[in-house]
Structures are given as structure tokens and as C-alpha cells.
Amino acid sequence: MAHVRNLKGLVGIVTGGASGLGRATVERLVRQGASAVILDLPKSEGKTVAESLGEKCAFSPTDVTSEADVKNALELARTKFGRVDVVVNCAGIAVAAKTYNLNKQLPHSLEDFQRVINVNIAGTFNVIRLAAGEMGKNDPDEDGHRGVIVNTASVAAFDGQVGQAAYSASKGGIVGMTLPIARDLAPMGIRVVTIAPGLFATPLLVGLPEKVRNFLAKQVPFPSRLGDPGEYAHLVQSIVENPMLNGEVIRLDGALRMQP
Numbered sequence: 001m002a003h004v005r006n007l008k009g010l011v012g013i014v015t016g017g018a019s020g021l022g023r024a025t026v027e028r029l030v031r032q033g034a035s036a037v038i039l040d041l042p043k044s045e046g047k048t049v050a051e052s053l054g055e056k057c058a059f060s061p062t063d064v065t066s067e068a069d070v071k072n073a074l075e076l077a078r079t080k081f082g083r084v085d086v087v088v089n090c091a092g093i094a095v096a097a098k099t100y101n102l103n104k105q106l107p108h109s110l111e112d113f114q115r116v117i118n119v120n121i122a123g124t125f126n127v128i129r130l131a132a133g134e135m136g137k138n139d140p141d142e143d144g145h146r147g148v149i150v151n152t153a154s155v156a157a158f159d160g161q162v163g164q165a166a167y168s169a170s171k172g173g174i175v176g177m178t179l180p181i182a183r184d185l186a187p188m189g190i191r192v193v194t195i196a197p198g199l200f201a202t203p204l205l206v207g208l209p210e211k212v213r214n215f216l217a218k219q220v221p222f223p224s225r226l227g228d229p230g231e232y233a234h235l236v237q238s239i240v241e242n243p244m245l246n247g248e249v250i251r252l253d254g255a256l257r258m259q260p
């Protein structure tokens, strides 16, 4: 198993790292001896989270759809920690609206649809395209390996529910670009893997009434509960450590298949 890597000493950037799945990933990276830069909105908890994790963590206020913001964040990673080895794209938003609301005689807001597509697809791609250049500067290991990118789709990419047209389309876009980007970046020694989470206990779901949370948890065949963000972070670590994982989408969902 000569080529299995280790998180120790690596440098990661995590979008959406101030909350939920991204935050759990930042915490795991730092706990395992890596350094991490949190890329999240200025109004997020990014600064507090980074301070709580000490010197191995920094916050760069970033909107993932902004070229200037992402370039600043990469610059911070380079000046503070020397390079970038791992990119984890967790920043994402959702809206819930039917394509056409018959009762209100109202079509889905085009603006909302475009905002979700822009943040989830274009934002993810913006970070990948700029970070790839940064990782390309790394000295390759004996496998020719320079870095790894982990994206976050959702099971909604495959079994989207009523009201999820925009969200499912955006996550389907992330699934669809995983293989071509892995192929594009292969000559640089950069891997690309996407995680499609099921239902995880992040601020989004923890805020729901207990009855609703219990109902959702029961939909998961086994283990019949919401996923722990630490379990998502654990998969990120496995992906980083296993060099044969590339160009693939991995469901992390306890066998959940969402109902309409």
C-alpha cells in the first residue's frame, strides 16, 4: 500500500467551511495534522471557526462565484501555509419551489433558479479552475500526484423531490462535470471525486421540528438516522488517502432513495 497518502502536513481549502459538512471537514483536516483555509461568505461564522482551531486554520471571506475572492483565498493559502493540496467544495444553497404553482398561478422564479445554478455549479467550477493552477505548482509525488478535489452534489441529483428542480439541476451539473474535469486535470496529476450526501444533520436540518427530523430519519434504511457531518468528513479523508479514487460520484446515504 505504498501510495496510500496521509492528511498530515497537507494544505486544504474548504468552501462553505464555516458550517455543516464543510465545517466538519475543516475540523477533521486540522485534527489529522493538515492546515485548512475556510472560504465562506463574510457574514458566516468562518472567522470564529478558524480562531477556535488555532494556527493551522485561517478564514478568507469568499463568495465562491467571485474570481477575485477565490484568487485572494488561494493567495492566503500560499502565503500562510505554502501551497494547496486538497480542495473541498461544500458551499451550496437551495430553494424549494414547484416549477409551476397551480394554486397561486405562479411559475418558478427564474431569478431563484439562476441563483442556485450560479452558486452551486458556477461557484464550484470557479474554485476548481483557479485552484487547479495553484495545485499544478506542487512537486508531484512518485505517482505523479499533485492534488485532489472533492465536490459535493446530493442524492437530489438522482432522485430529486417535488420542488427541487433548481437544486437537483445544480447538483446534477456537479455530477455531470466530475468525469470531464477529472479527465482534464489528469495530466496535471489532480484527481476529482464528488460525494452525493443523503440526509445529514447540519444546521439546515437540525433547525427543522423534531417530528420532521424523525420522519426524515425513518426514510433511511440503515442506519436509520440522519448522517453525522463527521461521517462526510471521514469520506473526504478516505478520498484524499486513496489515490485510485478518481472521476467518480460516491453516494453517502445509508441506502436512502428519496420519494417524490
Ligand SMILES: NC(=O)c1ccc[n+]([C@@H]2O[C@H](COP(=O)([O-])OP(=O)(O)OC[C@H]3O[C@@H](n4cnc5c(N)ncnc54)[C@H](O)[C@@H]3O)[C@@H](O)[C@H]2O)c1
Residues within 6 Å of the ligand: 015, 016, 017, 018, 019, 020, 021, 022, 039, 040, 041, 044, 062, 063, 064, 065, 090, 091, 092, 093, 094, 119, 123, 152, 153, 154, 155, 196, 197, 198, 199, 200, 201, 202, 203, 204, 205
Ligand atoms: N445537509 C444535508 O443533508 C445535505 C445533503 C446533500 C447535499 N448537501 C450539500 O452539502 C453542502 C453543504 O451543506 P450543509 O448542509 O453543510 O449546508 P450549510 O448551510 O450548513 O453550509 C453551507 C455553507 O455554504 C456557505 N455558502 C453559501 N453560499 C456561498 C457562496 N456563494 N460563497 C461561499 N460560501 C457560501 C454558507 O455560508 C454556509 O456556511 C451543500 O452544497 C449542500 O447542498 C447537504
